[in-house]
Amino acid sequence: MNFERDSARAVGDKKLQSALINVTDRFRAARKRASDETPGWDDLRGRAREIKKHTIAHLDEYLLELERNVRKAGGRVHWARDAEEARNIIIDIARRNGVKSVVKSKSMATEEIGLNDGLEAAGIRAVETDLGEYIIQLAGEHPSHIIAPAIHKTRHDISELFAEKLGVPYMSEPQELTKVARERLRGEFLGAGMGVSGANFGVAETGTIVIVENEGNARLTTTVPPIHVALMGIEKLLPRFGDLSLFLPLLVRSATGQKTSTYISLITGPRRDADKDGPREFHLVLLDNGRSGILADRETRESLYCIRCGACLNNCPVYRKVGGHSYGWVYSGPIGTIINPQLMGIDRAPELPFASSLCGACRDVCPVKIDFPKVLLELRSKVVTRKEKTGQAAAIMEALSFRFWRAVVTHRRIYELALRLSRHAQRPWKRGGVLRSLPYPFSRWTDERDFPAVSETPFRERWRKIDRKGGPR
Amino acid sequence: MRANLFITCLVDTFFPQVGESMVGVLERLGVDVRFPVEQTCCGQPAFNSGYRADARSVAERFVSVFGEALSQGEGEESYVVCPSGSCTAMVKVFYKELFHNEPRILEKLRRITDRTYEFSEFLVEVVGKTDVGARYDGVVTYHDSCHLLRELGVKDAPRELISSVKGLEFREMPLHDSCCGFGGTFSIKFPKVSVSMLDEKLDSITGTGADTVVSSDMGCLMNIGGAISRRGIPVKVMHLAELLANTGKG
Amino acid sequence: MTADSREEILHRIRKGLGKGEGGEGKDPYPPEPGSSSAGAEPYGDGLARVFEESLSGIDTSVYRAGRDGVLEFVTGFIKERGVKSFSIWETEYLESLGIAESLEGGGLDIAPAEDKAGIAGTGIGITEADYAIADTGSLVLLSAPGKPRGVSLIPPVHLAIVRKENILSDMWELFGVLNGIYESHDAIPACTTFITGPSRTADIELNLTLGVHGPKELHVLIVS
Known part of the structure; x- marks a missing residue:
């Protein structure tokens, strides 16, 4: 990871700059309209924050309640301490069932554990089915935005990519390109032995996982193949089913500015015995991968309240210039600056807490009111403490200059x-x-x-x- | 009514005319202005860079200097007034973080923060004036300083003050509340990103056709002004206090 | 291995929260999510009209019919489209209207729900929404043996029949109703789906494109 180098490159990329202005302007305006039209928006954010705070403070109990209820509905629950264990659990389920090919719906958690590479290495094909993710996968890249993973690509790029990888003639209309993807992916859905999804929420009270989307690929992923595996970070819990009436509108309106998304699936276990479709097996993989470590720090614990709406990216003047790839890992924008260092280990991303002007625009739009500047400042102080211990020349120079400054101004x-x-x-x-x-x-x-x-x-x-x-x- | 100036190290060092303007405006309104000479810096540069121990020792000094200043002048309403949203936010918002384990200092601090105001907020909320008798013949646009707007929630006061200046035409710029790219050490840690943010801010300013850009923080204005002067853009850069100090009488 | 991981993760969480191994018993209630902020419910045809309005904003066609007019509408709708086959939910209400028989009698094939490729080849899927939400223009479909999920998802056209009395005002009201159903664990369906408009994507330069994976067309018939 090298934020300074990668961000400087992004700033010089004219095509990327216009794509970023386009996407952030559009999402920004849409979110603003949607929140202005929702009565008591600020109060709703406050309540959502309180519920997340409560949930995280009782996370162990709610996880056990969720596990109990998923089992009651006939599903299986797996616990993964880290990325490798999560990959192995999913690969193992696939192997036991003789699965050769897997369809995937959009999931940041699967990006986080590097699932696609893991599956490929195990000889299992993994196909991304969200249109943006599909484009990114064909190009051999990584998503640059939580909600719109391929916004850094123009229709021209995508046309060339499809022509090269799919052997179709060059076509530039988004409608035509979308149709090609639909046809290709239909075959993948019907042939897949397993569908892997993420989860926007997990409801402890009912053992339900919730998936929010617009395309319908997540519905296909969780309906058509005989096995459905959902990977969910342990912080995504909500206590009660009724909490969704608050969190669903908050998520969608913050993300895209729609009043609600096209599809929302509330999935509770596998198909019932007499059901005519839906997967025969349902597996929920609970992923820790550093989250319990974030929880241990009271000052930065609120980083776990995030519901991954992407509003902080769209409203961040830094993200608007540097794009998603500069942040060097799965999560980008303000949320990336606070959770990447905490999930990866602060030594592996020491630049990120500084990759912010502390303007606070992210906090204004966050649906759970995460106090980004406060968390960033906390992390900065941690980075400094760690660096001072390493005894590197640059770190010592910086520390000395502050010591000198202090002597002067006191x-x-x-x-x-x-x-x-x-x-x-x-x-x-x-x-x-x-x-x-x-x-x-x-x-x-x-x-x-x-x-x-x-x-x-x-x-x-x-x-x-x-x-x-x-x-x- | 007494105002103890918390002038900030930026104004003291680089932009003393802003401090003089502030004194001029306050005295015109009948405020008794003082300058506690022991003051230096609030500690923000170190705090924002992660050097909390250094920031704490500088901040502690601030608390004792201004605690002392406020305790003088019996029978008079006494305040701390500062020409910077950012430095005011440091004292009113971030000192609480910095001293969260030190109840003794927090207690002293509370007495200070209750009486500390950013300049525009002080004029409108405490002095109760929006028309301070200023005159300026020009077209003015206003850049919201992030800390003044989002940490202190001050949005209207500077606009009310600007709009009450005689002879002046106010034009709101698009993206008026977007960061200019300063962010303290951010501006030299990631200069390319900082300047790219600044480019958009400059487009936003020049797009209004204004001949003057005003703000309430010399950090932002040093950044905006630094590019305006380098590129020779025909726009004047002014702190709100300088604008308000203008009476058109010489 | 998984059992160990479970214990270890729980241990880490409890340690992080500063709790003992047994946990300390959670607060009796989490904070309330709140309730509908909408005013009094519009009476009479009000909710249906709000629902219609919401649908028109999301690329969905709305039609109205009385109970007696449903069969005629559906037959006409299908003829107009010239499809050869269809798939349909087997609910009590739809069966009482005799839609399936009438269409089969007219020479169309029904694709059985088990046959996904078969459904994919049909031109139209017909469902009966369990509930609808006026405020957002959403359909709410609960899966059940006669109500497979694929019918509203796989064919290129989805026709949903909504009975007027099942239109609710907003999401708060809906979750109140669903809560009642979900109260008994045995009654929770494997999948509850909210559908609001046709399948859409904006992944290419933020250009809105319909029908990327799910139906390209959504039609809603409100029956009063």
Whole structure:
């Protein structure tokens, strides 16, 4: 992972820039309209936050309740400590049933565990069926947005990709491209031995998992193949069935601005004995993969309240410029800056908590009111503590400069001396009242921006004059 | 009514005219202005960079300097007034994080935060004025500082003050509440991203046809102004206090 | 291995939350999700009209008929489309209307629900929505032996018949009703599906395209 390098590349990619402005503008406006039209929106967000807070504070009990109820409905529950274990569980289910090919609906959790590569390595074909995911898979890439995984691709890119990979003639209309995908994927659904989905929510009270979508591929994935495996992060729980009446509108309206999505499936176990369709087996894989570690930290625990709507991405001025791939892992945008370091281990993503201007636009739109700036600041302090221990030269230099700064600003006389000294020190660079080029690291500012010169008479000196003029106070 | 200026290290060091303007406006409104000379910085640079111990020691000093200032002037309503949404937010919002394990300091802090105001909020909410007798012949647009808007929830006060200036035409810019790309050390940690955000902000500003851009934070204005001056864009960059200090009488 | 993982994950969670191994017993109730913020229910034909309005905003055609007019409508609808085969739910209500017999009598084939490829080859799927939500224009379908999920999903056209009395005002009301059904575990269907408009995607340059995986057309007949 290298946010600085990858984000700089993204900023220079004109095609990506216009795609990003397009997608973030559209989703932003749609979310705003939908939330404005929902009476008591802010109150609903507050309630959702309280419910998530309660659920996470009792996560062990709710997980057990969920497990009990999934079993009661005839489903099986598996627990995966990490990505590898989750992959193995799913591969094992496939092998035991002689499954050669798997259809998948969109799931960030399966991205997180690298399921497709795992299945391929085990000799099992995995086909993504969400149109955006299908395009990404054909291109051999990774999603760049939670909701719209292929927004970084133009219709021209997709036409060329389909022509190359599917052997169809070049066509540029989205309708035609969509039709090609529909036909190809219909065959995959009918031939697949197993469907793998994610889950937007898991309801403890009933053992129900909920999938929200617009295309219908998740319905096909969970209806047509004889086996359905759902992979769900352990934080996605809701206590009661009725909580969905709050969370479904919040999720959809925050994500796409629709009043509700085209399809919502509430799945409770496999098909019943007399049912004529639906999978014969239902497996729920509960994924920890670092989540219990996030829970252990009170200050950042709220990162687990996230319902993956993507609103923070669409409203983030940084995401708008750098796109999803700069964040180096599955989750991007503000939510990526807080959960990637916590899930991967902070040493593996130390740049991400800093990849934010702390503007707080994400917090304003978050349906569960995650206090992103607060969590980011908490993580930054952790990164610094860890870095200082490593004893790397750059880390020591940075720490020393803050130590020096502290010594200056905690002593008024030294501070005033520093002001006087910098007035002299800046002279070689000063041109017309500003500094146009400074040595590294300040060159990172002056490469494209002028830097103000230290004033010849700082305010505190001017104050002495003002004060004298005004007489005794 | 007494205002103890919390001038911020940016204004003190680089933009002293903003501080003078602030004094001018406040005195015009009959406020008794003081400057506690022991003040330096609020500690935000270290806090935002993850150096909490350093930030704490600087912040503690702030608490003692301004605690002392507020305790003087008996019988008079005394406040801390600051020309920066960001530094005000540091004191009013983030100090609580910084000292959450130190009840002794939190207690002292509470007395300060209750009396601390960002400049525009102070004029409108405490002094109770939107028309401060300013005059400015120009077309003005306003950039919302993220911290003033989202940490302190101040959106209307600066607009009311600007709109009451005589001779002035106010034009709201699109994306007025989008970050300009400053973000403290963010601007030098990721300069390409920062400048790209700034580009969009500049388009937004120039698109209004305004000849002056005003904001309430010198951090933002240093960033916006740095590019305006480098590129020679014919737009004046002004802190709200400078705009309001203008009376058109010389 | 899985049993160990279960214990380990639960242990990590309890440790993270600062609880003992047995857990401490959860709060009696989680915070309430709230209730409908909508005003008084419109009476008479009000809900049906709201429902119609919502549907028209999401690329769905709406029709109205009395009970006696349903058969005629469906026959005409199918003739117009020139399909050779169809699939249909076997609910008490639909059977009482005699739709399946009448269409078969007219020379059309019924694809059995078990035969997915067969359903895929049909031109139209006919269902009876258990509930509808006026506020969002949603159909709510509960799976059951005579009500396979594929019928509303696999054919390119979906015709849903909604009885007016099953139209509810909003999601809050719906979940109240579903809660009643879900109360007994044996009564929970394997799948409850909400359908709001035809299948759609915007994955290519955010261009709206209908019928990517599910039906391209959704038609709703409200029966009063």
